[in-house]
Amino acid sequence: xxxxxxxxxxxxxxxxxxxxxxxxxxxxxxxxxxxxxxxxxxxxxxxxxxxxxxxxxxxxxxxxxxxxxxxxxxxxxxxxxxxxxxxxxxxxxxxxxxxxxxxxxxxxxxxxxxxxxxxxxxxxxxxxxxxxxxxxxxxxxxxxxxxxxxxxxxxxxxxxxxxxxxxxxxxxxxxxxxxxxxxxxxxxxxxxxxxxxxxxxxxxxxxxxxxxxxxxxxxxxxxxxxxxxxxxxxxxxxxxxxxxxxxxxxxxxxxxxxxxxxxxxxxxxxxxxxxxxxxxxxxxxxxxxxxxxxxxxxxxxxxxxxxxxxxxxxxxxxxxxxxxxxxxxxxxxxxxxxxxxxxxxxxxxxxxxxxxxxxxxxxxxxxxxxxxxxxxxxxxxxxxxxxxxxxxxxxxxxxxxxxxxxxxxxxxxxxxxxxxxxxxxxxxxxxxxxxxxxxxxxxxxxxxxxxxxxxxxxxxxxxxxxxxxxxxxxxxxxxxxxxxxxxxxxxxxxxxxxxxxxxxxxxxxxxxxxxxxxxxxxxxxxxxxxxxxxxxxxxxxxxxxxxxxxxxxxxxxxxxxxxxxxxxxx
Amino acid sequence: xxxxxxxxxxxxxxxxxxxxxxxxxxxxxxxxxxxxxxxxxxxxxxxxxxxxxxxxxxxxxxxxxxxxxxxxxxxxxxxxxxxxxxxxxxxxxxxxxxxxxxxxxxxxxxxxxxxxxxxxxxxxxxxxxxxxxxxxxxxxxxxxxxxxxxxxxxxxxxxxxxxxxxxxxxxxxxxxxxxxxxxxxxxxxxxxxxxxxxxxxxxxxxxxxxx
Numbered sequence: 001x002x003x004x005x006x007x008x009x010x011x012x013x014x015x016x017x018x019x020x021x022x023x024x025x026x027x028x029x030x031x032x033x034x035x036x037x038x039x040x041x042x043x044x045x046x047x048x049x050x051x052x053x054x055x056x057x058x059x060x061x062x063x064x065x066x067x068x069x070x071x072x073x074x075x076x077x078x079x080x081x082x083x084x085x086x087x088x089x090x091x092x093x094x095x096x097x098x099x100x101x102x103x104x105x106x107x108x109x110x111x112x113x114x115x116x117x118x119x120x121x122x123x124x125x126x127x128x129x130x131x132x133x134x135x136x137x138x139x140x141x142x143x144x145x146x147x148x149x150x151x152x153x154x155x156x157x158x159x160x161x162x163x164x165x166x167x168x169x170x171x172x173x174x175x176x177x178x179x180x181x182x183x184x185x186x187x188x189x190x191x192x193x194x195x196x197x198x199x200x201x202x203x204x205x206x207x208x209x210x211x212x213x214x215x216x217x218x219x220x221x222x223x224x225x226x227x228x229x230x231x232x233x234x235x236x237x238x239x240x241x242x243x244x245x246x247x248x249x250x251x252x253x254x255x256x257x258x259x260x261x262x263x264x265x266x267x268x269x270x271x272x273x274x275x276x277x278x279x280x281x282x283x284x285x286x287x288x289x290x291x292x293x294x295x296x297x298x299x300x301x302x303x304x305x306x307x308x309x310x311x312x313x314x315x316x317x318x319x320x321x322x323x324x325x326x327x328x329x330x331x332x333x334x335x336x337x338x339x340x341x342x343x344x345x346x347x348x349x350x351x352x353x354x355x356x357x358x359x360x361x362x363x364x365x366x367x368x369x370x371x372x373x374x375x376x377x378x379x380x381x382x383x384x385x386x387x388x389x390x391x392x393x394x395x396x397x398x399x400x401x402x403x404x405x406x407x408x409x410x411x412x413x414x415x416x417x418x419x420x421x422x423x424x425x426x427x428x429x430x431x432x433x434x435x436x437x438x439x440x441x442x443x444x445x446x447x448x449x450x451x452x453x454x455x456x457x458x459x460x461x462x463x464x465x466x467x468x469x470x471x472x473x474x475x476x477x478x479x480x481x482x483x484x485x486x487x488x489x490x491x492x493x494x495x496x497x498x499x500x501x502x503x504x505x506x507x508x509x510x511x512x513x514x515x516x517x518x519x520x521x522x523x524x525x526x527x528x529x530x531x532x533x534x535x536x537x538x539x540x541x542x543x544x545x546x547x548x549x550x551x552x553x554x555x556x557x558x559x560x561x562x563x564x565x566x567x568x569x570x
Numbered sequence: 571x572x573x574x575x576x577x578x579x580x581x582x583x584x585x586x587x588x589x590x591x592x593x594x595x596x597x598x599x600x601x602x603x604x605x606x607x608x609x610x611x612x613x614x615x616x617x618x619x620x621x622x623x624x625x626x627x628x629x630x631x632x633x634x635x636x637x638x639x640x641x642x643x644x645x646x647x648x649x650x651x652x653x654x655x656x657x658x659x660x661x662x663x664x665x666x667x668x669x670x671x672x673x674x675x676x677x678x679x680x681x682x683x684x685x686x687x688x689x690x691x692x693x694x695x696x697x698x699x700x701x702x703x704x705x706x707x708x709x710x711x712x713x714x715x716x717x718x719x720x721x722x723x724x725x726x727x728x729x730x731x732x733x734x735x736x737x738x739x740x741x742x743x744x745x746x747x748x749x750x751x752x753x754x755x756x757x758x759x760x761x762x763x764x765x766x767x768x769x770x771x772x773x774x775x776x777x778x779x780x781x
Contacts, residue, residue, distance in 0.1 A: 410758075410759055412731060412732070413728075428700070430725060432724030432727070433728035433755060435727060472724040472727075473724065475721060512718065515689055544688075547689065547691075547693040551720060551721050
């Protein structure tokens, strides 16, 4: 079987870890480092370089060097390198493959399986892109795990080993990486985690601060030395690197300088130098950190909790090393980070811990958030989300709509999934009709639409005319949902849950014999499903149970409607 | 094609979950399957008994047609290899519905899902209600009726509301033939149909069913 590795595939850097017995441990790469830059390059003779060696030659070979490929995963676009076009997944696979080889030589065994982390706000396409990249790298991706959740799991694992670790704690994970920012609030009890709220920005990271530094430095160089950095890719690359270094240095020191020695400006050799104090740097970084704090505050507000209730703040991602981050978190929210945690390593360690989830489901239980937004189309083709992406599961929401025409007696509810404000750009999940509306002027009827997502990821939508009591509902099983996020442990739990619901729903309902025996037969298979059952079988069984839950819910609704009609008649 | 068969036999075919162009072989197979499933034994419930008598009646009507119109044809589902290979596996049939480029194959898969007698088949069937081809959508309506899927009610009514009049008529025909509850909402919309002849059919259905 070989070991399972956990990979933190980052925008700027990637790390790899495994479970050394009961303890997650980082895997060093062949150069002896813990961190592998997420950089790929094609060298002069077509040789592919990955990591440190790719980064080192970026200066002399910028056209054939690709950094930050993570931001392009799942985009469907192409990236050129070494005279040909590559899919982002192929380039990501080169990095994953290099990590795999490092792990193989470090552990002395074949590695075929991995858990890979992604930002919580990664879309389904991006997640599928990661799985694809893993496949190209010869890795079966057992799971794609949200980065903040991985960080929390690493913390939980470490805490559960300590004497006081089993206590219930509210944990805030502040994950500020090279390219993305995520903040997640969760409850932890022993090694069980439950996500309460989560938010992220896929375009907010340390790299954005580097770019701002770069912009200001190049403006200063132009003004003082008449040097146009943009005109020369070599210079631009050099300045970009110097900017990143200066930023890192300013986490430790009060002052740093960005310089490009021996540059040619207007036929003269100049040595442009731009000195930067930490205070100045922090002014420049403040808007980015502010944005992250704003998201953090919003997550707390969504969960309805004040910062003072947070028991533990876990920092993750290289950018969270900035003293400004710590200062503002302390000043604004009164939060101090937990000690003994290396923000750069925690996600990879968590990914390694996660590899145990399937093997030891009792030791680690995690409940996560909804991965996409769900809502309805309204007049004019606009999309109104009722359940937002990243809401904790189970989620529910309701909203009152009205009619657009006078005496409209029916309304179509068009259910969609997606993030675009335009309904047409989202994925249609179904349309159903609510008839029997109160005939009234447009805008008067009150139609309440409710959305609910249960622990098994089933979507229930209902619409009711609040005046007439007319009710209609559908249950939607998302057949395309990314399957890699669910292992046998979660499937087993979902099956038990669904079978329980079926038993509840059928009691008191009179059903025809065919349906009765189908329910008996399916529930018997659910009861027999155990650790020995193969995963595809579990998946099919779960879908069947969901379908039957949908049917019984509809039957119950029908019974209510008939009762209501009878009451009105008498 | 024999799609212009008389309304009576079209209705009878719908009771068996079959399209108007179904061949003798389809009829025999569907009847055998449904009769087996709905045969009321000692403990039979009224719903099953009601269905069974409809099925027997429909089969008699079809048998009494003046001589088979054509040579006994092979069953529609057997014309399409993927449908044949899927057999009774509702997941395999669901895959055919989702990915088969031939509309005929998709329609045959939908019909087959209806004959499976498994309520769970509706998760796959529902996507056929949104199929770009009319014949597939109609096959899905027939199959949902055959399964007695109540969860189809709202979606089938929405399909009625957005369809053209010939399609709406075909849907009402299925509703009339099968008398299935899932058409309650469809009938509620149809009694307001802009087209007088459809309105009349719907009013009769509404009166018959008592809702």
